[in-house]
Amino acid sequence: MKRTTSSFEVNGTRISAEFDTRTTLLDFLREHLDLTGTKKGCNHGQCGACTVMIDGQRSLACLTLAALCDGRSITTIEGLANGDKLHPVQKALIEHDGFQCGYCTSGQIMSAVAMAKEPWGESDDEVREAMSGNLCRCGAYPNIVAAVQEARAKIAKEQPDA
């Protein structure tokens, strides 16, 4: 089996590992690190359920080879809350009922957190477009938009320059 060695950071922890070159970041997180909060919905970049942050940018773990993450820093849904203190996006999603089955939710949250720092406009339509890379078959979209808007406003207030 062709293997490779890489080291990168996941949620602040340094990981060095040797693995099959074929292993995607998604399978590495789920099967090697038991970080199963990041979901596999399609495995082909078509649903957004596997969205994680790589060096602060939202990315699809299913199309990322783990070996290409060498030296990078990855944040998953498990690394978002600060202990028991939920991130404003997590809180807003619960308050606005922005999920049903919860399977797309990790990806929605990672996208929403990233989106707050991207140069999108203020309108609901901008949020809809910016969040369109995350399918939700349960159809929580209107609630997700409401939650994202509330969280964005809160984040902007807390960190005016972020």
Added chain:
Amino acid sequence: MTEQTRVIGKPVSRIDGVLKTTGGAHYSGDRKSSDGALLHGVLVKSTVAAGYIAGFDTAEAKQMPGFVRFLSYEDGDLIYRIDAPNDDSFVVNEQRTPFIDNQVHFVGQHIGLALAETLEVAEAAAAAILVEYEEDSRHIALDDEDSDLDKPDASGTGEALQVHRGDFDEGLADADVSVSATYTTPVEHHNPIEPSATTAVWDGDRLTVYDATQGNVNDRNYLAAGTGLAKDQVRVLNPFIGGGFGCKGYAWPHSLIAAAAARATGRPVRLVLSRSDMYTSCGHRPQTRQSITLAAKSDGTFTALKHETLSHRSPIGDHMEPCGMPSMVLYDCPNLVVTHSNRVLNRPSPTPMRGPGEASGAFALESAVDELAEKLGIDPVELRKRNASQMDPRNSRPWSTFNHPECLDRGAERIGWSRRKSPGQWREGNELVGLGVATTYYPAYRSPAAARVTLFPDETAKVEISVQDIGTGLYTILAQMVAEKLGLEAADVAVEIGDTDLPEGPLAGGSMTTASVSGGVAAACDALQEKRAQASGDEAISAEAGSEESLGFGGDNDMGKSFLSFGAIFAEVRVDKDFGIVRIPRLVGVFDAGKILNPKTARSQMIGGMIFGVGMAMLEETFVDPESGRFINPSLGEYYVPVNADIHDIDVEFIDEPDYDFNPFGARGIGELGTVGTAPAIANAVYNATGIRVRDLPIRLDDLM
């Protein structure tokens, strides 16, 4: 129970919200695998539509380091023959026992399983296995006259499918105006974002299965039959399910294949279906062609209705899409003909999908009502109100609550129906604007369910039922029910569900879980209250009870009433005059679903249901390759489900009239009610905007250019 409630009816946030937003909710594919014991399975699927497997070449796969084993019909004795038609302990939509022989009935049938130490190797091995076939002639097209055609008497839920009431020809002769048209709907797939996944673990002669199923008890019974175990030797766990919409409702072969593989290897086995596996492994909404004739007097009174459906099933499946249902119940019409035919095709097996029959059937019927209104010159809201069935037309029983006309009126007000113009007359810039309406409905089902409730000395409680929360909010509703009955807050109630070792409840389908469990929960709480009166207070007390009777669609019961939820959907659409692109700035749904136990989660469900209807109306189609019979867009990239940007304002209102005849909390199910009328409301709005009647879903821009 009185109308005054403390916890029921309040917009309580989901009690499983923190788990679901922190990645802490574990789904069936999430069981720990890093300890090295787990084997990964990947399915090998047939690539021909009909024939026999002549042989496998596994040489390349076997050389891969980490490859463990390949299973196929050659290991058929691993699985016990399931007696699906005669074993009433479980329901399946595909009767054939997996791996029972070498016959192939459709492209995508499971013909083997590659097992390996890692997922990468299992995938590579499955791809490297070569299969040789002896091909047989295949039947792919809906009008393939050479293939068998069934005319089933009854649906899966026992409703009559061939119905003749009064004298249709006489009714037609009596009419002043009539419309006749044919409507079609394509193959559609449920596509929950969580693919089905099974993790099977043997411990001696006990089998534990983490399975993504909407019906764990049904699944357990199926697995027991297929492994030759007693039911109490099998435990199915499904605390979280990533959506189902029907495709995880009945049991499917992959679960049994995973269980058999775990037994054969003596190792835990995980089988997660790929997205493309999802297209052929667990059902779809079949293609339909429906012909409708609807006739009326000039005052709008319906005199005759004929609704004939042609659909398809697989050679090893039995699902019939019951499209004629809405024609049997929504309107008073003395002369009615409803027929259903099913072509046997070499396509995968269909199964119920959100609003099975109702959604595709309502698209046809509610479009025809709109066409008739136009021809009569009567407002479509008015025409529906004039003909709305005051009693159940099947048995002349009164509806338990009846707000069909009121839903129409309230919806009309909310959408601003008075703004509506004649077809093609409302133009703003490059856009043509239109409004449309359709009635929506869903039968109220109920199944037996037991529950155990425990009260602890610290005044917290626990409720335990086998049932599953597929995203409907059941965790929260159960906490609310128990809190209400025992005088606690929802936060004080722990909910344990998703485990067949707990008191048994029904599967999550037919929008019936909430209605079903409420009987058992109320009874258990009542029993507990009696004990509580005598108890000292320093020990935990527990009570278990169940509700026995079930209630099917036909409303067979001794209460002298029929139970059905009605509603109305209104759509505003804006169509680009040159491009035919449709935007839906606003959808309004007004629903009468009995008492709304939690307006927050209920509203979400209605919105989700309506969005499902938007997909059906505008986007969703699984293409069948006419030559090979293959589904050729088996992905989330080429099969379009709505994205966030497709959805705008969705407005939901509930009538909120409790139906205490139906159950102690007065609730009827809601899951499917939002979906059923949405596609026709949109199609009718598109007609109003453009003057173009689209009778074939989905509505695409090229239909409107």
Added chain:
Amino acid sequence: MREFELVRAASVADAAKSLAANEDAKLIAGGTNLVDLMKEGVETPGTLIDINAISGLRDVTMSDDGGLMIGALASNSAVAWHPDVQEHFPMISQAILAGATTQIRNMASMGGNLLQKNRCFYYPEENARCNKREPGSGCDAIEGINRMCAVLGTSEHCIAANPSDLCLPLRALDAIVHVEGTNGQRAIPIEKLHKLPGDTPYDEVDLRHDEMITAIEVPPSPIARNSHYRKLRDRTSYAFALVSVAAAIGVEDGIISEVRLAVGGVGTVPWRDEEAEAAMVGQPATQEAFSAGAAIIFRETKAYSGNGFKIDLAKRAIVRVLSELSGDAK
């Protein structure tokens, strides 16, 4: 997925050398197309050369004369949000933002985008006939489901449309693709990069095996400020184009002085027809002129069972976009 060796290239020369040494090797940048196709078994490289660590290939710079130089490894997002691109070449920014999703655009490189494979339903399907995937096997799309396929530049061997949004504004602007191989550097006009399917649909681009794209140069174009990208599709977002239009126009005293126009979703390669542009120049900037220009582009088409509507749709989209850009939106 087939097993592969992973090699990390430190420089362009290094990457070219590794390619030259290995018939079976492929470069990987963002991986958004390649990894997907490797999972499908369509791409089966024995060696992957990771080019992400090569420095100096991520910059987006504007020259004094107003042209752009874009590094091949710049992410699609970085280019789309770049202020100079947004101001001076709005249609480039809009085309990128109309493609895929933020997650994918963050990962996707500019070089990879130019070389992305087609989206015909039959292409990834192992058991379908497809002359791109399996030369000589036939084309199932011609008689099958071809809604996403092309009506211009097709052959009896292949009708797959080029799916890239980005390539359209680049084609309209006469971009130049800079490549480097073991034999040195070349500059390829983008119109020469993609090849018509003809008898060899599997031979898709004018790149030698050992060559790597290093940069994309966009020459200055004063009318590019007045440009727009419009994408029409079945789903509002996260979908490939049925039809798209990248257009820039200059109008002086009501007369068309210059037009640059490329059409997507309709061609087997990013489609531009300079004859149509020439016919519009000198005409009054009216819908009639735009319509006449559009007719020239589609003077010779071949439609299939499911995609004939694209011809009319594209013509209407061209007229709409040019009208809006020239203020003649009626």
